[in-house]
Amino acid sequence: MPELPEVETICQSLQGIIGKKIVNVIKNRNDLRFILPNFKKIEGDCHVKAVSRQAKVIRIFFSNEQILLIGLGMTGRLILQKKNSEMNENSHEVKYSKHNHVIFEFDDGDRLIYNDIRRFGFMEICHRNVLNESKSLAKIGIEPLSQEFTGAWLFAKCQKSSKPIKNFLMTNEIIVGVGNIYASESLFESHILPTRIAKTLSQKECERLAVAIKNVLQCAIASGGSSLKDYANADGQTGYFQHSFKVYGRDGEKCNSCGDVLQKIKQLGRSSFFCKFCQK
DNA sequence: CAAAGCTCCTGACCGC
């Protein structure tokens, strides 16, 4: 489901669980994409110390040095349900409640529900000391919002790749967090065609692209992410960055910059959107 | 080896 901005927004909306203890975990099935971990490791006396994101993985730190890692896949959602809260009958939570796979019950009566229609998500629990060796974080690339991610860094990496730049940007082992939406949007903003082979990009183009990626991601975070079908933060609020898309999902419509008709193509089975006039 | 292809899964939507 979510790309970096959506995961970041979800983490922000989960800050309220800090200090809570998990008294019980209800598993409605034994696996998602992989077998679920043994939740006894985070139940009982320990409390939540912090919630943050690394790549597209949500990390919930506990006071006993254990960390719960949650990947949302395509359709994973976390829903924070307050004690005694009234549910809206039309809510996603009610409509798709048969996909509530894991429910964390806190000591104050609040609950955190993991819902995932397609079950491409996963959970893992690991000790703080081996976090970077965990299955989900062992082989990940650079954080695009970090200082280390620059045009120069991107140029050096691009030179070693003969993938189309769109697929290059979506490769988690190179750069994390940039999925199908933000890859198309960043390439439009930097005036680069998605089909360009990575190693043909000039240093200047890489600099424009690095700036565009940071800018698009930061704007999306500021807008609470993009809500298409399945995304909302843990409080059920949807983002509104989808209204700012310049190319994603807009094939057949007119380019805001030049008025030409926007195009859609498939790259490795995923849709790419671009303006054939504005992007070179 | 890198890159492409296939796959997991459910639901929405479109055309007939």
Added chain:
DNA sequence: TGCGGTCAGGAGCTTT
């Protein structure tokens, strides 16, 4: 109203 085909924010495994 139903059936079949296509498509969807990801990414690990297999094939070429």
